[in-house]
Amino acid sequence: MARKLLYNGTIVTSNTKNEVIENGAIGIEDEKIIYVGAAPEDFSSYDEKVDLKGNILLPGLINTHGHTPMSLLRGYADDLHLQTWLEDKIWPLEAKYTAEHAKWGAKLSILEMIRTGTTTFVDMYDNMDEIAKAVEEAGIRGVLCRGIIGFGSDELRQSKLKEAADFAKSWYNGAGGRITTMLSPHSPYTCSPEYISQIIDKSVELNVPLHTHMSETKFEVEKNIEDYGDTPVVHLDNLGFFDRPSLVAHAVHVNDEDIEILAEKDVKVSHNVISNLKLGSGIAPVGKMLEKGVTVSLGTDSVASNNNLDLFEELKAAATIHKGVARDATVVTAQQALRMATIQGAESLWLEERIGSLEVGKDADFIVVNSNHSFFYPKHNPVSHLVYSGSGRDVKDVYVQGKQILDNGQFKTIDEEKILYEANRMSKLLS
Ligand SMILES: CSC[C@H]1O[C@@H](n2cnc3c(O)ncnc32)[C@H](O)[C@@H]1O
Numbered sequence: 001m002a003r004k005l006l007y008n009g010t011i012v013t014s015n016t017k018n019e020v021i022e023n024g025a026i027g028i029e030d031e032k033i034i035y036v037g038a039a040p041e042d043f044s045s046y047d048e049k050v051d052l053k054g055n056i057l058l059p060g061l062i063n064t065h066g067h068t069p070m071s072l073l074r075g076y077a078d079d080l081h082l083q084t085w086l087e088d089k090i091w092p093l094e095a096k097y098t099a100e101h102a103k104w105g106a107k108l109s110i111l112e113m114i115r116t117g118t119t120t121f122v123d124m125y126d127n128m129d130e131i132a133k134a135v136e137e138a139g140i141r142g143v144l145c146r147g148i149i150g151f152g153s154d155e156l157r158q159s160k161l162k163e164a165a166d167f168a169k170s171w172y173n174g175a176g177g178r179i180t181t182m183l184s185p186h187s188p189y190t191c192s193p194e195y196i197s198q199i200i201d202k203s204v205e206l207n208v209p210l211h212t213h214m215s216e217t218k219f220e221v222e223k224n225i226e227d228y229g230d231t232p233v234v235h236l237d238n239l240g241f242f243d244r245p246s247l248v249a250h251a252v253h254v255n256d257e258d259i260e261i262l263a264e265k266d267v268k269v270s271h272n273v274i275s276n277l278k279l280g281s282g283i284a285p286v287g288k289m290l291e292k293g294v295t296v297s298l299g300t301d302s303v304a305s306n307n308n309l310d311l312f313e314e315l316k317a318a319a320t321i322h323k324g325v326a327r328d329a330t331v332v333t334a335q336q337a338l339r340m341a342t343i344q345g346a347e348s349l350w351l352e353e354r355i356g357s358l359e360v361g362k363d364a365d366f367i368v369v370n371s372n373h374s375f376f377y378p379k380h381n382p383v384s385h386l387v388y389s390g391s392g393r394d395v396k397d398v399y400v401q402g403k404q405i406l407d408n409g410q411f412k413t414i415d416e417e418k419i420l421y422e423a424n425r426m427s428k429l430l431s
């Protein structure tokens with residue numbers, strides 16, 4: 001059993017008291033955290049000691065919504081509304097995707113997430129075996145689901161559902177426990193109520209949660225009311241979706257009744273603020289959702305609508321935009337934003353017993369941010385600096401399950417040069 005002590009750092013815990021420990025230390029044994037606190041007097045029980053040199057150590061960030069293979073489409077379709085973007089640009093190109101595209105796109109996204117301090121991510125796409133293998137190899141953590149669009153014949157729908165279920169079964173608890181799975185109808189506008197019901201039934205059978213896009217645009221909500229007589233929230237609730245553990249991405253256009261339902265049914269909401277802004281979709285009422293007790297976390301959505309996977313950008317956007325909307329600077333504090341990217345991310349994935357905060361007994365998923373440069377001076381408030389002044393480019397070390405996968409900016413598990421080369425090559429094959 002290998003024991004390692006990281007000392008002489010500022011430890012931002014995201015625990016229930018939001019403790020920040022100056023001149024603190026964290027001890028790990030194999031994959032677990034065994035100590036969090038002030039630097040111990042005696043280091044002798046540790047095999048390895050790492051001097052954090054005053055840098056900030058915090059829980060690995062958690063990205064609760066995305067589509068990793070779409071990194072191949074970075075900059076391909078900017079400045080368009082969601083429906084035009086999807087129907088005229090993205091879906092036609094995705095129709096040309098092979099498993100090889102999914103593989104190299106996923107690897108490029110994983111590389112970018114590790115580089116910017118994400119240790120756990122949600123992925124909804126197809127060719128999910130390639131993505132799971134990429135997660136396994138890179139050492140990151142993934143909550144993965146085969147996204148299901150319900151267009152086409154019934155035969156096609158049934159084969160997609162089977163593929164999604166087979167994937168969810170075979171990779172659950174995969175990669176040494178770093179992979180869990182969900183079932184994922186793409187949205188209420190691409191899946192009929194009957195099909196969504198079948199997917200819900202399958203989630204009961206497999207005992208896995210559900211994930212979907214929901215209430216992303218005003219157009220979607222109006223169309224849902226026109227087609228089914230209800231908002232997407234009421235529609236999904238009537239179908240029994242929220243009787244299952246569920247995570248919805250976006251929830252931009254939700255009214256007070258919708259928010260009551262989300263709170264009552266403990267539906268987890270992934271807030272994708274930058275993607276929602278870039279696609280002109282709107283701004284989710286996060287202040288209100290938090291006030292009502294909804295668990296809100298942060299997601300990037302894909303590179304094609306973001307255009308990167310740096311959760312530090314989402315942190316700053318989430319902690320500033322809602323203040324502007326409400327004209328109230330107390331809405332979504334830096335601390336609340338950081339909780340959305342850490343412990344609330346873990347709660348949104350039903351992983352809070354394992355990750356999301358630095359506490360003894362949890363898995364050792366954490367990152368070290370270089371705070372020895374101007375953006376972190378003077379050293380008043382590390383949480384404020386991380387949220388308002390930090391950047392993913394400041395991340396120097398990344399650990400998942402006790403294993404270091406980024407060391408002073410150098411990848412330890414993946415071949416960066418090869419991934420950049422192959423991702424570029426695969427993107428050319430799409431045009
Ligand atoms: C069936 S795999 C996932 C599917 O979702 C598409 N997608 C990417 N971003 C968004 C978004 O913001 N709203 C709705 N759908 C989105 C992606 O292109 C895949 O086809």
Ligand SMILES: [Zn+2]
Pocket residue numbers: 065066067213249301302
């Ligand atoms: Zn999405």
